[in-house]
Amino acid sequence: MVITRKTKQDKKSLEIDYKSLSDKRKLDNNPILNFEPNEQLKLLRYGVRKFAEDVLLPVAPIVDRDATFNWETARHLAKINAWGIEVPEKYGGAQLDSISHAITIEELSRVCASTGLSVSAHNSLGVYPILRWGTDEQKERYLPALASGKMIAGFSMTEPNAGSDVKKINCLARQVGKGFLLNGSKIFVTNGGIASILIVISRYKTENGKKGMTAFILDNTMDGYEIGKLEDKMGMRGSSTTSIYFNDLFISQENVLGLISDGFKIAMNTLDVGRIGIAAQALGIARAAYEHSVEYSKRRIQFDKPIANFQGISFKLAEMATKIETARLLVYKAAHMRNQGRDISKEAAMCKYYSSQIARDITQEAIQVHGGYGYMKDLPLERYYRDAKACEIYEGTTEIMKMIISQQILRGNV
Amino acid sequence: MVNIFVLIKQVPGTHNLEIDKKNGALIREGIETMINPDDLYALELGLKLKERYGGNTTALTMGPSQAEFALRECLAMGVDEAIHVCDQIFAYSDTLQTTLVLKEVFDKIKNYDLIITGSQTSDSSTGQVPYQLSEALDIPLITDIFSIELKNGFVQCQRNFGHESQNIQVELPIILRVRKHFNKPRPLSLLGIKKAFEKGIKKFDFNSLNCPDSIDGCNKSPTRVVKTEKISLQRKNEIIKGTITEKIQKIIEIIQEHGIEKIWVGGAHE
Numbered sequence: 305m306v307i308t309r310k311t312k313q314d315k316k317s318l319e320i321d322y323k324s325l326s327d328k329r330k331l332d333n334n335p336i337l338n339f340e341p342n343e344q345l346k347l348l349r350y351g352v353r354k355f356a357e358d359v360l361l362p363v364a365p366i367v368d369r370d371a372t373f374n375w376e377t378a379r380h381l382a383k384i385n386a387w388g389i390e391v392p393e394k395y396g397g398a399q400l401d402s403i404s405h406a407i408t409i410e411e412l413s414r415v416c417a418s419t420g421l422s423v424s425a426h427n428s429l430g431v432y433p434i435l436r437w438g439t440d441e442q443k444e445r446y447l448p449a450l451a452s453g454k455m456i457a458g459f460s461m462t463e464p465n466a467g468s469d470v471k472k473i474n475c476l477a478r479q480v481g482k483g484f485l486l487n488g489s490k491i492f493v494t495n496g497g498i499a500s501i502l503i504v505i506s507r508y509k510t511e512n513g514k515k516g517m518t519a520f521i522l523d524n525t526m527d528g529y530e531i532g533k534l535e536d537k538m539g540m541r542g543s544s545t546t547s548i549y550f551n552d553l554f555i556s557q558e559n560v561l562g563l564i565s566d567g568f569k570i571a572m573n574t575l576d577v578g579r580i581g582i583a584a585q586a587l588g589i590a591r592a593a594y595e596h597s598v599e600y601s602k603r604r605i606q607f608d609k610p611i612a613n614f615q616g617i618s619f620k621l622a623e624m625a626t627k628i629e630t631a632r633l634l635v636y637k638a639a640h641m642r643n644q645g646r647d648i649s650k651e652a653a654m655c656k657y658y659s660s661q662i663a664r665d666i667t668q669e670a671i672q673v674h675g676g677y678g679y680m681k682d683l684p685l686e687r688y689y690r691d692a693k694a695c696e697i698y699e700g701t702t703e704i705m706k707m708i709i710s711q712q713i714l715r716g717n718v
Numbered sequence: 719m720v721n722i723f724v725l726i727k728q729v730p731g732t733h734n735l736e737i738d739k740k741n742g743a744l745i746r747e748g749i750e751t752m753i754n755p756d757d758l759y760a761l762e763l764g765l766k767l768k769e770r771y772g773g774n775t776t777a778l779t780m781g782p783s784q785a786e787f788a789l790r791e792c793l794a795m796g797v798d799e800a801i802h803v804c805d806q807i808f809a810y811s812d813t814l815q816t817t818l819v820l821k822e823v824f825d826k827i828k829n830y831d832l833i834i835t836g837s838q839t840s841d842s843s844t845g846q847v848p849y850q851l852s853e854a855l856d857i858p859l860i861t862d863i864f865s866i867e868l869k870n871g872f873v874q875c876q877r878n879f880g881h882e883s884q885n886i887q888v889e890l891p892i893i894l895r896v897r898k899h900f901n902k903p904r905p906l907s908l909l910g911i912k913k914a915f916e917k918g919i920k921k922f923d924f925n926s927l928n929c930p931d932s933i934d935g936c937n938k939s940p941t942r943v944v945k946t947e948k949i950s951l952q953r954k955n956e957i958i959k960g961t962i963t964e965k966i967q968k969i970i971e972i973i974q975e976h977g978i979e980k981i982w983v984g985g986a987h988e
Contacts, residue, residue, distance in 0.1 A: 351906030
């Protein structure tokens with residue numbers, strides 16, 4: 305639009321023009337769909353990435369090799385509030401939203417997936433249920449220590465005979481006077497060996513015969529709380545996974561999370577939230593493998609040209625990029641819906657299923673792009689592959705995700 | 719209460735900048751940026767001094783509008799305030815023009831005790847601004863310190879001076895130029911990042927600073943970058959033939975040609 309100023313009248317119409325122009329701009333800046341992260345999210349990604357490359361990069365291969373959790377890393381993570389991403393400021397957390405949470409986990413996992421897992425499990429499976437269902441007294445008691453990383457939290461539901469079929473859990477808490485006596489065992493507990501507190505899903509039976517599922521907040525210092533063997537895993541080796549045994553463990557009323565009969569609801573809802581975290585992890589791992597592949601294929605010369613110039617390799621890169629973009633949209637959409645307080649069962653399952661699957665695909669193809677070098681432990685590619693595989697299994701297998709999605713669709717949530 | 723100012727610059731986040739073939743300048747549009755790495759040590763020192771002695775820290779930059787992002791990063795690190803000096807007329811300023819603008823800024827601020835800078839920027843590597851600013855404001859400049867204490871309006875610091883160390887006492891205000899790896903800059907915390915966007919950034923431009931006409935970055939900068947070229951390094955190749963002993967002898971000769979006289983060969987821990 306060309307505006308020439310001639311007379312006073314023209315000047316007036318010119319002002320109107322500017323106003324409508326600025327109105328139009330406002331509309332442009334506030335579209336119905338906005339895929340551009342705001343400045344805060346950009347700085348968050350930049351900051352966490354820099355931290356991860358600085359602190360996690362050197363330890364990632366070591367924690368994987370030795371299968372140990374690195375407490376030094378935990379202290380560094382505490383400095384950037386990574387143990388209290390969503391915890392309110394008054395308890396010492398950063399009080400950020402779900403998208404910031406996902407980006408943080410994604411960037412940590414891009415460099416060290418084990419650390420990403422520990423942080424994700426702590427935040428979304430350990431801290432989140434207390435934030436959502438905890439009493440004020442429980443929040444006062446646990447959140448400051450959890451947000452500052454002095455205590456690490458975990459979540460346990462899986463038992464030897466109750467994996468996908470969660471309703472078959474056997475752990476039983478019998479009401480005794482004013483509390484409960486818990487007996488049973490849990491397996492594959494993420495953060496099991498390092499967690500000071502554990503959210504435990506268990507059956508209960510009251511003195512008057514009422515039964516159901518409940519959630520407890522357990523302290524690892526309680527009598528009858530025993531940590532079992534450290535699992536020797538294929539990937540995610542820097543994250544501690546153990547079994548936990550409960551022998552006549554006495555739980556007082558104040559360690560019951562939410563209403564006594566809320567156990568199943570708490571478990572399902574918590575896992576929904578956790579799935580965004582797992583999807584973000586998978587996305588981070590996939591990105592790491594993809595970025596390595598792009599760099600390497602531009603540098604590696606075979607038949608007198610970079611292998612990226614061969615269609616066989618460049619198509620792999622194109623596929624990787626597209627899959628990552630798709631996964632990212634699913635993850636951020638689920639996080640965005642959670643920000644709005646909507647039901648995220650379907651979206652969380654979708655992003656978890658898709659991200660973990662593409663992470664496995666991409667890490668596998670990345671090894672292929674690197675050829676023999678990719679198969680060697682000198683490069684992190686094989687670690688990415690082992691780590692990515694876990695994302696397809698924990699917090700609900702891909703098959704269970706598809707069950708959840710299809711149930712939602714058939715229920716009318718198309 | 720010390721009033722600490724840290725001068726920072728936003729620089730390209732990569733060394734592989736493309737060069738505009740028309741005017742020989744670096745193409746800076748649309749590339750990732752970061753805070754000049756050397757400035758992070760200055761920021762960390764500013765924050766440490768504030769923690770130790772109280773006071774106020776301000777990050778200050780002169781640059782295009784996108785430099786606001788670098789200031790947000792400073793705020794996320796924990797500085798209290800940020801000042802953005804930005805005007806079209808300041809564009810293409812060389813170090814002298816930059817200094818003259820900074821002088822106007824500090825003349826307006828008046829209340830400054832300690833101005834901290836990094837050693838040089840990664841994109842132009844001149845390292846001149848702290849020296850020039852010291853002249854312009856007529857306050858002392860201390861470089862290469864390795865310890866610092868503030869006492870009753872004085873700074874006591876130890877400074878590297880060749881093979882010696884100097885103990886210096888100087889009255890505030892001063893400029894400090896901090897060398898690389900002087901400290902370990904803190905990472906950005908998630909809470910810090912959130913808080914950084916709750917704070918405002920103070921803006922100064924040509925008019926609000928009442929700049930004299932002598933300030934015109936594009937036309938009055940005495941230094942002009944005529945052309946920027948990429949340096950291409952090529953290794954010299956030479957294939958040495960013969961038996962192992964002959965090869966070693968030849969290698970030793972080549973090294974000696976380059977002025978290295980004594981070469982130690984063989985036997986561990988002699």
